[in-house]
Amino acid sequence: MPATPGCSCVRSLQGPSPWAALLLRLMGIVPRVRQMLQPLSDCCLPDDSGDDEDGTASPADKSELHDTIKKLSLKLDDLSTCNELVAKHGVALQRSLSELDGLRIPCESGEKLKAVSERATLFRITSNAMINACRDFLELAETHSRKWQRALQYEQEQRVHLEETIEQLAKQHNSLERAFRSAPGRAANPTKSFSEGSLLTTKGEDSEEDEDTEYFDAMEDSTSFITVITEPKEDRKAEGGTTGSVEWTSDNVLDSTSLVPQGPPKVKRRVRIPDKPNYSLNLWSIMKNCIGRELSKIPMPVNFNEPLSMLQRLTEDLEYHHLLDKAVHCTSSVEQMCLVAAFSVSSYSTTVHRIAKPFNPMLGETFELDRLDDMGLRSLCEQVSHHPPSAAHYVFSKHGWSLWQEITISSKFRGKYLSIMPLGAIHLEFQASGNHYVWRKSTSTVHNIIVGKLWIDQTGDVEIVNHKTKDRCQLKFLPYSYFSKEVARKVTGVVSDSQGKAHYVLSGSWDEQMECAKIVQSSPSSPSLDGKQKTVYQTLPAKLMWKKYPLPDNAENMYYFSELALTLNEHEEGVAPTDSRLRPDQRLMEKGHWDEANTEKQRLEEKQRVNRRRRLEACSRGCGAEEAEKEAEVYVPLWFEKRLDPVTGETACVYKGGYWEAKEKQDWHMCPNIF
Structure with a gap:
């Protein structure tokens, strides 16, 4: 231009x-x-050539x-x-x-x-x-x-x-081949199934060359040992291994034929409760008011509950008390440990379908189980703290054992799941032998809190210690894994004496059964590729120690309660006025009146807050304002008292007596009005 x-x-x-x-x-x-x-x-752009050879980037x-x-x-x-x-x-x-x-x-x-x-x-x-x-x-x-x-x-x-x-x-394949070659008394046919960690499972096909030895499958690193089952007639000895007696010393005690108590109960108990009604629930209307609050302080409607209190749920642990009744007659402390371990695992069997939460007890609430006639025991629970929630429990058995514990529930909401961690030690003592066992509960996890079907799992390691003989049992609750070939809810364990020598291996699932097998020989296996070395245990055939009772008919409509759970909230005369069976909101829920139960639950919680403010005012008059808040949380239990536990070195609530005497006299003047 x-x-x-x-x-x-x-x-x-x-x-x-x-x-x-x-x-x-x-x-x-x-x-x-x-x-x-x-x-x-x-x-x-998509490739239309149809050649996928180089399609992966x-x-x-x-x-x-x-x-x-x-x-x-x-x-x-x-x-x-x-x-x-x-x-x-x-x-x-x-x-x-x-x-x-x-x-x-x-x-x-x-x-x-x-x-x-x-x-x-x-x-x-x-x-x-x-x-x-x-x-x-x-x-x-x-x-x-x-x-x-x-x-x-x-x-x-x-x-x-x-x-x-x-x-x-x-x-696994390499490690199993090494272990198979070094295992004592190994079968002549190397194609037999063999693996690590799993114990006492159902027998498969035996090889024609050796019908007395069987090997079992398990997940890699699930346990630290390998088990080989052999018949008593095979008294093989492993080179460099530890040999032991091949006879059971107490067949009549660790025998599965006496698992179920004999004889009908003297008192007829109820066998059903009203069916659970089908109530719809707007979860968001509840959760939107709970954001940022401590989980134990969130007021939840009864729609999330089952018609039992935490005190009654704690008493449910005694459902398989006959295991301890049998353990009284054990002459060997390690055999007794096997039954104690089975009892500790059996307490979780009722939780597999029980995803609803029990009622949080009111401060001062109690629950008694007076079953000397049919179960041979008396149990008493009291809520000794509200924040954090803590319950003290004492059980006396006329068969020669007593159990006590103080359990504090700590829970954490982690988005997709809820972790429930019971804190506190469980004590069990046998009067005749003086054996004193102590253990702690495992962690319970409720999955799919937000989306999906709720399910519960028990995980972690539990160590049971006999503080008299120093015998130990190491239990491992294996977490559920979708890719694991193991059965769900599996539990394994080893019982050892004070010298560290293993005597029994335990296996089963916490919702079905537990078995034990006596170890006759042990030897180290060849190191695996990753350098880990496991112990090979040669054992006698397994004995069934505990098996879960079947659920009652129509259990799915009755909150999946067991036969014992159905009787726990049954009305009974002569109990303390603070007993859980007298709690009105819980009773209304059991009858199916959930709207009335929610109204009554709010009334009880407000009454508890008023009582706490009164303690705060009374404390503020006798102490400084700075100490008032702390002192307001200090509650003096009625039937338990704080003591220093000489075994664990912790302070815990221990039964101080007087309850059963008060019941005999029907003198409840000292009980607070909490309902």
Whole structure:
């Protein structure tokens, strides 16, 4: 375009002005963007050739794609900057052309100015369209790249998982071969099934060469030992191993024929409760008021509960008390330990379907179980603290044992699941032998709190110690795993004496049964590929110690209560006025009147808060204001008292006596009015 003298606007298009430089820069960026977008387009477009051989993107391809997207984003920013500057200078150019149009200039120059203005407008519109097209293309490319990145990441994770599984199987195979070659009395047929960690499972097919030895499968690293089952007639000796007697010293005690108590009960108990009504519940209307609050302080409606209190739930642990009645007659402390371990595991059997929470007891609430006639025991529980919730428990058996504990419940909500950690030691003492056993409960986990079907699992290690003989039992509650070939809810363990010598191996599941097998020989296995070495135990055939009672008919409509649980809230005359069976909201819920139960529950909780404020006021008059809040939480239990436990070194509530004497006299004047 020829220059017109006196027209500075037109002359500026010919020289290196900023606007012209930007236009040139923009024109130079376009082919570069097109060049960069081409490989991206090739990468994102589906391959219609049908050849999937090279369809899997490598990490290098993924990184290159990531870098390309990053570079494109930077170039898009440059384009946006250029677009803004082009629009700015284009507006200024049009304004200048309009001003020139108003001046007195020759007609020929006016026509040229008009043509320049039109071209500038078209150029600006075209540049804006180009910028928008580039932006749309890049957004489309980013969308497809994210989709393929997610697919690629998923496939990579699956590949890594499969590689880890194959590697684990290879390690197992190698380790099992080594253990098989070094196991004492190994079968002549090397194709027999053999693996690590699992004990006392159902027998499979035996090899024709050796019908007396059997090996079992388990998950890698589930336990630290390997078990080999042999018949008593096979008194094999392992080189460098430990030999022991092959006879059971107390067959009449550890025999499964006496698992179920004999004789009908003298008092007829109820065998059913009203069916659970089907109430709808707006979860959000409840949870929105609970955000940020401590879990134990959240007021929950009875819709989440079962019609039993925590005190009654704690008493349910005594359902298989006959295991302890049998343990009284054991002459061997390690055999007695086996039955104590089975009793400790049996307390979890009622929780497998019981996903509803029990009622939180009121402070001072009690629950008695007076079953000397049929069960041979008396049990008393009292709620000794409200925050944190803590219950003291004492059991006396006429068969020669007593049990006591103080359990504090600590819970943590972790989003998808709820962890319930019982804190406190459980004490069991046999009067004749003086054997004093102490253990602690495992962690309970409630899964699928937000979405899905609720289910509960027990996990962790439990150590039972006989503080008189120093015998120990190490129990391991294996967590459920979708990829595990083990049975769900599995428990394994080893019983050892004070010298560390293993005498029994235990196995089973906490919701079904427990078995024990006597160890006759032990020897170390060959180290595995990862350097770990397990102990090989050669045992006698397993004996069944405990098996869960079947649930009553229609249990699914009665909160999955066991036969004992159905009787716990049965009305009984002569109990203390603080007994859980007299709690009105719990009774209304059991009858199916949930709306009335919720109203009554709120009344009781408000009454408890009023009583706490009264203690606070009484304490503030006798002590400083700073100590008032602390002292307000100090509650003096009625039937228990704080003592220093000489065994654990902890302070715990221990039964101080007087309850059964008060019941005999029907003198309850000392009981608080909590209901």
